[in-house]
Amino acid sequence: xxxxxxxxxxxxxATALVLLVxxxxxxxxxxxxxxxRVVLNLFKDRAxxxxxxxxxxxxxxxxxxxxxxxxxxxxxxVLLATLIMGMGWPVPLAMLVTLGFGAAFGGAQxxxxxxxxxxAFLVTLAGLFLARGLAFMLSPRSLEIRHAVYTDIGxxxxxxxxxxxxxxxxxxxxxxxxxxxxxxxxxRFGRTVYALGGSESSAAxxxxxxxxxxxxVYALCGAGAALxxxxxxxxxxxxxxxxxxxxxxxxxxxAVIGGTxxxxxxxxxxxxxxxxxxxxxxxxxxxFEGSLDPAWLRIASGGLLLGFILLQKLIAIRARDI
Amino acid sequence: xxxxxxxxxxxxxxxxxxxAFNALASPGFFHLEWKEGRLYGTLVDIFNQGARVPMLLxxxxxxxxxxxxxxxxxxxxxxxxxAVAAMQVNAGASLGQAAGLGLLLSSGLGLANGWLxxxxxxxPIIATLVMMVAGRxxxxxxxxxxxxxxxxxxxxxxxxxxxxxxxVPIYGVLGAALLTGWALRRxxxxxxxxxxxxxxxxxxxxxxxxxxxxxxxxxxxxLCAGMAGLLEASNIAAADPARMGETRELDAIFAVVxxxxxxxxxxxxxxxxxxxxxxxxxxxxxxxxxxxxxxxxPVPKALVILGVCLLHSPKLREQMGRxxxxxxx
Numbered sequence: 269x270x271x272x273x274x275x276x277x278x279x280x281x282a283t284a285l286v287l288l289v290x291x292x293x294x295x296x297x298x299x300x301x302x303x304x305r306v307v308l309n310l311f312k313d314r315a316x317x318x319x320x321x322x323x324x325x326x327x328x329x330x331x332x333x334x335x336x337x338x339x340x341x342x343x344x345x346v347l348l349a350t351l352i353m354g355m356g357w358p359v360p361l362a363m364l365v366t367l368g369f370g371a372a373f374g375g376a377q378x379x380x381x382x383x384x385x386x387x388a389f390l391v392t393l394a395g396l397f398l399a400r401g402l403a404f405m406l407s408p409r410s411l412e413i414r415h416a417v418y419t420d421i422g423x424x425x426x427x428x429x430x431x432x433x434x435x436x437x438x439x440x441x442x443x444x445x446x447x448x449x450x451x452x453x454x455x456r457f458g459r460t461v462y463a464l465g466g467s468e469s470s471a472a473x474x475x476x477x478x479x480x481x482x483x484x485v486y487a488l489c490g491a492g493a494a495l496x497x498x499x500x501x502x503x504x505x506x507x508x509x510x511x512x513x514x515x516x517x518x519x520x521x522x523a524v525i526g527g528t529x530x531x532x533x534x535x536x537x538x539x540x541x542x543x544x545x546x547x548x549x550x551x552x553x554x555x556f557e558g559s560l561d562p563a564w565l566r567i568a569s570g571g572l573l574l575g576f577i578l579l580q581k582l583i584a585i586r587a588r589d590i
Numbered sequence: 591x592x593x594x595x596x597x598x599x600x601x602x603x604x605x606x607x608x609x610a611f612n613a614l615a616s617p618g619f620f621h622l623e624w625k626e627g628r629l630y631g632t633l634v635d636i637f638n639q640g641a642r643v644p645m646l647l648x649x650x651x652x653x654x655x656x657x658x659x660x661x662x663x664x665x666x667x668x669x670x671x672x673a674v675a676a677m678q679v680n681a682g683a684s685l686g687q688a689a690g691l692g693l694l695l696s697s698g699l700g701l702a703n704g705w706l707x708x709x710x711x712x713x714p715i716i717a718t719l720v721m722m723v724a725g726r727x728x729x730x731x732x733x734x735x736x737x738x739x740x741x742x743x744x745x746x747x748x749x750x751x752x753x754x755x756x757x758v759p760i761y762g763v764l765g766a767a768l769l770t771g772w773a774l775r776r777x778x779x780x781x782x783x784x785x786x787x788x789x790x791x792x793x794x795x796x797x798x799x800x801x802x803x804x805x806x807x808x809x810x811x812x813l814c815a816g817m818a819g820l821l822e823a824s825n826i827a828a829a830d831p832a833r834m835g836e837t838r839e840l841d842a843i844f845a846v847v848x849x850x851x852x853x854x855x856x857x858x859x860x861x862x863x864x865x866x867x868x869x870x871x872x873x874x875x876x877x878x879x880x881x882x883x884x885x886x887x888p889v890p891k892a893l894v895i896l897g898v899c900l901l902h903s904p905k906l907r908e909q910m911g912r913x914x915x916x917x918x919x
Contacts, residue, residue, distance in 0.1 A: 389715060
């Protein structure tokens, strides 16, 4: 037990435990909670948040923060809808261009942060304004996407029997999770990201490509936001400039709850995945409760976030004492 | 410590440029009218609307940023204080009681921010982010997520009345700024705040109460947010717990950065921040006058923020250049 407590993996265990307790508690309290449909919906509703939170995890591990993801996502949905419906582009090309837009937007932010040494949170704050305004410039209203390809990919998925399907969103979410784990822990780029977050000057002294890596991390996060936007258009059948308001907070919360340390250098993609599921479970519980004030959702996620950060602090103090 | 490279120059130049643009683009911009013992006109509006929220928030945010921190929770604290005051008024409380309770609560939550940052040693972004989410939840919980209409003549006068021809909030914010500036420059606290932002470890070793400094600035920021919330709610005679103060924290940060403060802390200029807030308000009104849809207005705002930051950065690069002797980047 003491080895477990002193382990760096403790936040991850704590996160998994919280998820289990939440889920078991809710399953015990509410009828029909413990069902395949609920779990499936959890994945379906949280798929785009999940993809975005994984990109955010890379940024936070690199020692930065990206506040623009919600707006970039909204802008991507509108861009995609405009390209397909307004300009008649083929769907795959439009999706590719949208992904490229997200990566370029994120990369530009990373470049400004790197080249001009402006705090990441300020640059991405400006990015938050900018992308949201751009979205409204493209279309002040929600745009419906009616396209044969769209209805087709919306309906596809892995049939699980019982009339349930593992639809595109969850499939992409899980695939992105696998890719993120592989990149973070199995590639030179991934290790550079951790080194950069641990200590930028040490990373530079070791000869690691600090500038290139930082720009790539923000580009990756921007592309994640665009992919999240694409998933949301598939799920909801429209592009909407108001979508994703405040999403950056959920993404940061998911990463932190999953054990990613905000000062950078430490974090797990799996933890972020668990964090996304915890946020989703809380939301589902509130939906089941029906009469509960939605204000509790905010207080609960704020309290949970604080609790996990305090837990990390405690572990950091113990680690220093040992 | 007091190296003041005319912090007012850039924001003032930008403000003058913006006003000049308006003078050309929209005739009647500088038109002032005396009606029923009160001055009316676009310029007065800028001051009035600017004083009610952005300038007050910028006042608190200036000190927070000077310590190297940031307060993202001011928008939510506005909602908390407005909601509490509105409910107190509706419950039959007096002006002092309603306003006092609202301000007490918002300052208390600000103090909690400071405690998390100074004692628990959380990063300011994170501690105030938690407060931003939880504070909004608290405001919605208090009011049951409903708009709370209320009526109080005293509060209405403070937010909307006029004194000697000018709107009351202008006097309020200028008075608060002068008082703050006077208190900080007369006591050692102004120096303490800048020292904490400049180098916290060195300051602490030199005997500066850095923990107390942080508690003070976040409490003060909460107090300013509370006042802004009271005025905003009183102005429209209703407290909207869900929407009031949303994205206002960004406006406040904008005002402070545009006013010449470095986000890394270590120096501040109250006058600069107030001019920055006026610049923001003028920009907002200019866009409105040019028929830019409100939803698109963030684009030029963001570009101005980025521009201001890039203007600041050559200085930073100079400092970086000097450091590069020791750390090859």
